[in-house]
Amino acid sequence: MRIILVTGPGGAGRTTVAAATALAEAGAGKRVALLSEDADASVEGAGLTVLRPDPAADFRREFLGFQARSAAALDLLGAAPFEDAELTELPGSRQFALLRAVRDAARGDHDVAVVDLPPTADALAVLALPEQLRRYVRRLLPPERQAARALRPMLAQLAGVPMPAQWLYETTGRWEAELAAVQAVVEAPGTGVRLVFEPGPAAVRAVRTARLGLALQGLALEAVVANRLLPAASEDPWLAGLTAEQHRHLAELRTATDVLYELPHLGREPRGAEDLALLAPVRPDAPPVPVPRWPVEDRRDEDGVLVWHIALPGAVKEELALVRRGDELLLTVGPFRRNIPLPGALRRCTVTGAGLVDGDLRVRFTPDPGLWPRSS
Structure with missing residues (x-):
């Protein structure tokens, strides 16, 4: 399965480009899933499936599941359980909900999944999260400490409840498995990243920084998408000046990346599938870029x-x-x-x-x- 991750600075149009990419892939006969919290409702039913992460519901489901699995140990500690209605999501819930949604999309019956990621800095942090958390878990609770697991069932029978070490390692094992599954999707050969930018004074530096962050994580940069390009010819001196400046920055972008796709400014906010069809950034049959290898x-x-x-x-x-x-x-x-x-x-x-x-x-x-x- 192919996973296309779309990110870029806030306001650069990454959600629009993600939707246009998904529609182009669907138009080529692929079974496509678009994963986005903000995708326009007009793309639904246009030959693709729109998946919308729900961080609040995801947090409640995960928390209540953990609470149920740990009920005996929590009772031993005298803890009062929470009910669904009183739970509100905590900071970080959105990132975990997005990662689980990416994992679930990869398991679905699709040929391509297009993921509308947060702005670049947040996206890089989210993509690095599974590996980082797995490292912390292994460091703080190494598998070697489970050597005494044979004693825990006996101690649990004597105490009448599961011992804390037992449910702690069971929970840790579950987290490890989930994180490993997400990391496998992010690092898979069929996963690539597209960076969306609007050409401007800070675009080249931002592209180079993002490209470096992706490379450090071993992620493939498929393309840079230059969005909202003004028409090259205009009789209006003011617009001609803006166009000239934008195209000067566009020339700098061409030197900073191997693959650059240019999308026009429609003169309005894109509305509906017809406008999005004008903004497909790549050929639907373009092969994914190989994942960088470190020999x-x-x-x-x-x-x-x-x-x-x-x-x-x-x-x-x-x-x-x-x-x-x-x-x-x-x-x-x-x-x-x-x-x-x-x-x-x-x-x-x-x-x-x-x-x-x-x-x-x-x-x-x-x-x-x-x-x-x-x-x-």
Whole structure:
């Protein structure tokens, strides 16, 4: 299944572009789901299914389910249960509801799912959330601590209720499974991101920053969509001046991205499927961009090292830092940070240097003689 994630700065028209993309895919005969809280009702019934996340309902359902599963332990603690009518969603509920909706859309009977994401900064944070939370869960409640699980049923019988450790690990296991499912969808080869921008003074920098954030997460950038382009020819001097400035920024955008799609300004707010048909940003049959890979180059025979290539297009040396911590590489690039698990072979090595060459971060690892088998 193909997942198309659409984001961009607030007000750039990402919801409109997401709907136009979904309609174009449906017009090509695909079974399409459009996941959006704000999609216009006019697109419904136009050959696609509109899915609307409901953060409040999602929060109530998840909270009440957790409360029911933990009822025995909560009774032991003297906790008073909540009722559906008194629950209001907490901060962060919207992000989790969106992630679960993306997972459910990927499981549905569709060929393509188009997802209308929040503005760029929030979207990048949401896409990174599953991996981050899985790391925290494994660090705070590692599976190794469940070695004494055989004792818990016996202790539970003596106490008459499930022991806290039992329901805690059961809940943790469920969270881990859900997060893993969402992460698998986000990182799947068929998932790509489209950035929607209105050409302007800050557009190029914003595109480069967003592209770098996506690259750090290993996500594929399919295209940049330049939205609301003014007509190139106009007899009105005022409009001609605006057009010239916009097209100057558009030329800068072309140098900042590999794939750029240009959408016209309709002179009005898009209304209905007919207007959206004029704003389809890509060919429906365009293949997805491959997910970036970070290969490990074996240069032991030449230089005695292994080199890990991490693609970071647009990165600059002054904004880059990395630290080895255990079996992870803590990588900071501009405003973004990620704890990256090391490939198995590199865990038996020591970091001995790094360099950035044309957006390719090359981290050198020297094998630890005490951990590598001796060659005969």
